[in-house]
Each structure stands twice: as structure tokens, then as C-alpha cells.
Amino acid sequence: MASGGNNENVTETGSLSIVVLGASGDLAKKKTFPALFNLYRQGFLHPDEVCILGYARTKISDDELRNRIRGYLPHGKGASNDQAEDVPKFLQLIKYVSGSYDSEDGFHSLDKEISAHELSKHTAEGSSRRLFYFALPPSVYPSVCKMIKNCCMNKSDRGGWTRIVVEKPFGKDLESAEQLSTQIGELFDEPQIYRIDHYLGKELVQNLLVLRFANRFFLPLWNRDNIDNVQIVFREDFGTEGRGGYFDQYGIIRDIIQNHLLQVLCLVAMEKPVSLKPEHIRDEKVKVLQSVIPLKDEEVVLGQYDGYTEDPTVPDNSNTPTFATMVLRIHNERWEGVPFILKAGKALNSRKAEIRVQFKDVPGQKQGRNEFVIRLQPSEAMYMKLTVKQPGLEMSTIQSELDLSYGQRYQGVPIPEAYERLILDTIRGDQQHFVRRDELKAAWEIFTPLLHRIDRGEVKSVSYKPGSRGPVEADQLLERAGYVQTHGYIWIPPTL
Ligand SMILES: NC(=O)C1=CN([C@@H]2O[C@H](COP(=O)(O)OP(=O)(O)OC[C@H]3O[C@@H](n4cnc5c(N)ncnc54)[C@H](OP(=O)(O)O)[C@@H]3O)[C@@H](O)[C@H]2O)C=CC1
Numbered sequence: 001m002a003s004g005g006n007n008e009n010v011t012e013t014g015s016l017s018i019v020v021l022g023a024s025g026d027l028a029k030k031k032t033f034p035a036l037f038n039l040y041r042q043g044f045l046h047p048d049e050v051c052i053l054g055y056a057r058t059k060i061s062d063d064e065l066r067n068r069i070r071g072y073l074p075h076g077k078g079a080s081n082d083q084a085e086d087v088p089k090f091l092q093l094i095k096y097v098s099g100s101y102d103s104e105d106g107f108h109s110l111d112k113e114i115s116a117h118e119l120s121k122h123t124a125e126g127s128s129r130r131l132f133y134f135a136l137p138p139s140v141y142p143s144v145c146k147m148i149k150n151c152c153m154n155k156s157d158r159g160g161w162t163r164i165v166v167e168k169p170f171g172k173d174l175e176s177a178e179q180l181s182t183q184i185g186e187l188f189d190e191p192q193i194y195r196i197d198h199y200l201g202k203e204l205v206q207n208l209l210v211l212r213f214a215n216r217f218f219l220p221l222w223n224r225d226n227i228d229n230v231q232i233v234f235r236e237d238f239g240t241e242g243r244g245g246y247f248d249q250y251g252i253i254r255d256i257i258q259n260h261l262l263q264v265l266c267l268v269a270m271e272k273p274v275s276l277k278p279e280h281i282r283d284e285k286v287k288v289l290q291s292v293i294p295l296k297d298e299e300v301v302l303g304q305y306d307g308y309t310e311d312p313t314v315p316d317n318s319n320t321p322t323f324a325t326m327v328l329r330i331h332n333e334r335w336e337g338v339p340f341i342l343k344a345g346k347a348l349n350s351r352k353a354e355i356r357v358q359f360k361d362v363p364g365q366k367q368g369r370n371e372f373v374i375r376l377q378p379s380e381a382m383y384m385k386l387t388v389k390q391p392g393l394e395m396s397t398i399q400s401e402l403d404l405s406y407g408q409r410y411q412g413v414p415i416p417e418a419y420e421r422l423i424l425d426t427i428r429g430d431q432q433h434f435v436r437r438d439e440l441k442a443a444w445e446i447f448t449p450l451l452h453r454i455d456r457g458e459v460k461s462v463s464y465k466p467g468s469r470g471p472v473e474a475d476q477l478l479e480r481a482g483y484v485q486t487h488g489y490i491w492i493p494p495t496l
């Protein structure tokens with residue numbers, strides 16, 4: 001087997017080449033390079049080991065690439081002096097190679113640059129680390145994998161490794177995803193493939209397993225006997241904004257629900273893994289996905305915001321949903337009968353991502369149900385809504401909260417960006433927070449029948465006003481699923 005990850009004998013030090021493929025693009029400049037910069041600043045990328053190579057078709061010089069990236073690194077207002085001083089040092093680590101994605105010339109040039117770097121660090125052949133980050137459209141993944149395999153691998157296996165990080169979307173449906181997986185799988189072994197889902201790198205998503213399995217509070221309650229419904233919500237207060245062409249081919253289910261929200265669902269619903277080893281965790285996630293029963297039409301609401309088709313890159317008659325609420329049901333002992341409501345929308349009235357676990361009624365208690373909310377963003381927090389006696393002489397009850405707001409509790413502690421953490425995991429060979437092939441397959445199995453029917457125009461999106469809560473039908477579905485909104489709860493933010 002080729003060397004990859006999850007192997008105790010692999011190299012953790014020595015020359016490290018990080019190649020950003022698609023270096024001239026949006027993702028690279030907005031996410032990948034800033035994440036690398038943050039890792040560099042914190043000492044995770046050592047200047048005496050690392051070289052960063054950008055690769056793309058655009059013909060630009062090293063300096064032109066550096067200038068494109070510079071503005072996206074935290075160095076202006078709000079950045080510390082140290083950060084500003086680190087920028088030029090970091091940029092000097094970056095070189096650029098131009099070439100196409102389907103011819104060997106460019107990849108031979110890339111290999112030459114990598115080898116020159118390895119030689120300059122006196123790295124023995126085959127013991128170096130080579131990381132290829134695909135900030136590219138998936139259509140070119142197969143040819144790029146082939147080029148890397150033919151031209152850029154470690155020359156022999158002496159503890160070094162070659163790993164690839166691939167971005168979503170991994171296919172458009174079950175068949176295309178499986179085809180892509182097979183093509184990549186013929187060239188790389190699973191431990192070399194890091195399918196990134198950046199929601200798995202968010203602080204409070206990473207906290208989920210600790211929270212669930214390290215606290216007595218939750219262990220006995222986390223099941224159908226106590227929990228009435230679970231909502232996993234993603235809301236954005238802006239539309240597709242210049243990404244209409246891409247978005248229209250995918251829609252909100254492929255863009256957010258099939259990956260980000262479903263990954264969160266797995267962590268909320270899975271059983272305790274045998275150990276914290278990546279394979280054990282991923283085994284449990286796959287079991288959850290395989291236990292999801294087929295979606296029912298009456299438990300799906302799709303929406304499209306007014307004005308979406310005014311984008312010139314979107315067809316006038318597009319049925320692509322920019323909003324969806326749907327109920328997933330997990331057929332197992334723990335969750336039978338508990339609706340998992342996944343909700344995602346663009347151009348809504350607020351921006352947030354959260355998990356809301358609503359508990360069943362307490363007999364005779366009318367104040368409102370207990371809820372446990374984990375807010376992934378903005379302002380990471382978790383809070384429990386609970387009933388207490390109203391302070392004072394009278395015996396009356398109100399809803400209040402136990403509140404763990406990260407900004408308050410962990411003042412001055414920086415929360416790492418998702419991409420930063422996940423790239424570091426890749427360098428360390430930890431696949432826990434990456435999507436395995438069978439997981440991906442099971443995820444597509446859930447949504448493919450519905451997606452095909454939407455693509456054929458058999459399931460329609462209803463319209464909603466930008467800046468609203470989305471279609472009213474979605475709130476009606478929520479109510480039918482059993483969610484009871486708490487009225488009269490007022491949160492008073494704590495002051496220091
Ligand atoms: N640490 C902190 O920062 C804390 C903050 N708070 C804040 O207090 C406020 C109240 O908290 P909370 O009650 O948990 O959260 P929200 O008021 O945001 O939402 C409560 C629930 O009601 C739904 N909802 C809101 N409006 C409607 C509607 N018109 N029809 C149907 N459903 C609706 C929401 O759905 P949807 O998600 O779709 O909007 C959500 O499921 C929030 O702003 C919250 O952020 C409270 C405690 C701690």
C-alpha cells in the first residue's frame with residue numbers, strides 16, 4: 001500500500017511541500033492561503049521545512065500571486081504588529097508554477113520545484129511530505145489526480161507521504177459521486193484522500209462528541225424517551241451574490257444540507273464509538289446515515305427567493321431551491337420517532353448556524369419546553385433554556401437559561417478557523433474530521449431520489465421574500481413535526 005495517513009511510522013517532520021492547485025481562484029485566496037498563514041504564524045509551518053507552491057493555468061509570476069493573496073491575510077486594521085510583520089516572511093515561502101490540469105508538462109515543472117525544495121532541505125528521497133490541496137472544480141479532479149500520480153509522488157516509501165485534500169462538491173448525485181470516488185480511488189488509497197467538509201472544522205462541531213459522551217447530564221437523556229425533536233439550521237442573510245452560475249447547478253441541498261448539515265446530524269445522532277480513532281468514529285457516522293429512512297414529500301419544503309433568477313447566470317425558469325426544510329427520520333432504537341429537521345436558506349433575515357435540541361413536555365408544566373442550543377456561528381455559544389422560579393416573593397415560573405457564551409467564558413482565546421484546523425489535521429495524518437468514501441455514498445443515497453425529482457421539475461420551490469424567514473410552509477412543517485416555539489422568552493445578554 002502507498003504511504004498515506006493514519007500510519008504510526010509516517011513522518012511528522014522534515015521537508016513539507018504544500019501545493020495549492022487552483023491558486024489563482026477564489027477559495028484559494030479567501031480560505032486556503034489565509035489558513036496556511038495562520039498555521040505559519042502559530043509555528044505549525046516551520047520556515048526551515050516548508051515550501052508553499054501555487055499552481056494554476058493563469059500565467060503570473062511568484063510576486064503577482066503574492067500580491068493577489070496579500071490583501072486576504074490579516075495584516076491591516078485589527079491585526080497585531082506581529083501579524084503584520086509575519087506577512088512578508090510568509091509570502092516569501094510561496095512560489096508559483098503555471099500549467100494546465102491535464103498535461104504532464106506543468107506537473108513535471110511542479111515536481112522539479114518540489115524536488116529542489118526537498119534537496120535544499122537535505123531530505124532523503126521518499127521521506128518528504130507532499131500535500132496537494134485541490135481548490136479546483138471537481139470536473140478536473142480525475143485528471144489532476146492522474147497527473148500527480150504520474151509526476152509528483154514521493155519517489156519511494158521511507159516514511160514520507162503524499163496526500164490530497166479534495167473540496168466539495170463531491171459529485172452531484174449518488175452515481176456521479178461514486179464515479180468520482182472510483183476514479184480517484186484507482187490512483188490513491190483511502191488514507192491518502194482527505195475529503196474536506198469545513199463544518200467539521202468548526203469549534204462547536206468538534207466539541208459535539210466531548211459534550212455528548214463526557215457529561216452525565218447528557219448521557220441518559222440523549223434519546224427518543226426525552227428528546228422531542230432536533231433542528232439543525234443554517235441561515236444566511238445574503239443571496240448567491242456572483243455565484244449564481246455555480247449555485248444554480250447545485251442548489252441548497254447539495255450546497256449545504258447533503259454535506260454540512262448532514263455531518264452535524266451524524267455527530268448529534270451517532271452511538272458512542274469504540275474509541276476516538278478516526279475509523280471508529282466514521283464507522284458510527286456511517287451507521288447513522290444508513291439508518292435514515294427515505295424522505296417523504298410531505299416532509300420537504302423547498303423555496304426560492306424572489307429575484308434569484310435576475311442573476312444573468314441563472315436561467316429564467318430555474319427551479320433550483322435556495323431554501324429547504326426537511327425532516328429526516330432515523331430508524332434505530334435511540335431515535336425512532338424523533339424528527340431531525342434540517343433547514344438551510346440563503347437571503348434570509350439573519351445569519352446563523354445552530355443545533356436546537358428540544359426536549360419533551362414535562363407533565364403539568366406550561367412554561368415552555370427545555371431546549372439545548374448549540375450555536376456554531378456567529379458568536380459560538382451553547383445554552384439550555386429551562387424553567388426556574390421567578391426571583392421574588394411570588395411563586396411563579398419563567399424561562400431562563402444556563403449560558404456558556406464562548407466570547408465571555410474564553411476571553412482572549414482565539415477560535416481557529418475551520419480550514420486552519422483541517423489543514424493541520426491533514427499534515428498530521430488525522431482523518432477523523434474528513435469524510436470517508438462509504439460515508440459519502442450513504443449521504444448521497446439519502447438525497448439522490450429527491451434531487452432527481454427536483455432536477456426534473458417534479459418537486460417545485462415556492463417563492464419567498466429576500467430578508468424574510470423563508471416560506472411560511474417551512475414553519476408549518478416544523479409545527480407538524482412537533483416543534484413547539486417558546487413564546488415570551490427574553491434573553492438579557494450578561495454584562496461583564
Ligand atoms: N449565549 C447566547 O448568545 C444566548 C443568546 N440567546 C438569544 O436569545 C434569543 C432567543 O433565543 P431562542 O429562543 O433560543 O432563539 P430564537 O428566538 O432565535 O429561536 C427560537 C426558535 O424559534 C424559531 N422561530 C423564530 N421565529 C419564528 C416564527 N416566526 N415562526 C416559527 N418559528 C420561529 C426559530 O427558528 P429559526 O432558527 O428558523 O429562526 C427557533 O427554532 C436569540 O436571539 C438567542 O440568540 C439566548 C440564550 C443565550
Ligand SMILES: O=C1O[C@H](COP(=O)(O)O)[C@@H](O)[C@H](O)[C@H]1O
Nearest residue numbers: 198199236255256260353377418
Ligand atoms: O460550503 C459553503 O459554505 C458557505 C458557508 O460557510 P460558513 O462557514 O460561512 O457558514 C456557503 O456560503 C456556501 O454557499 C457553501 O458552498
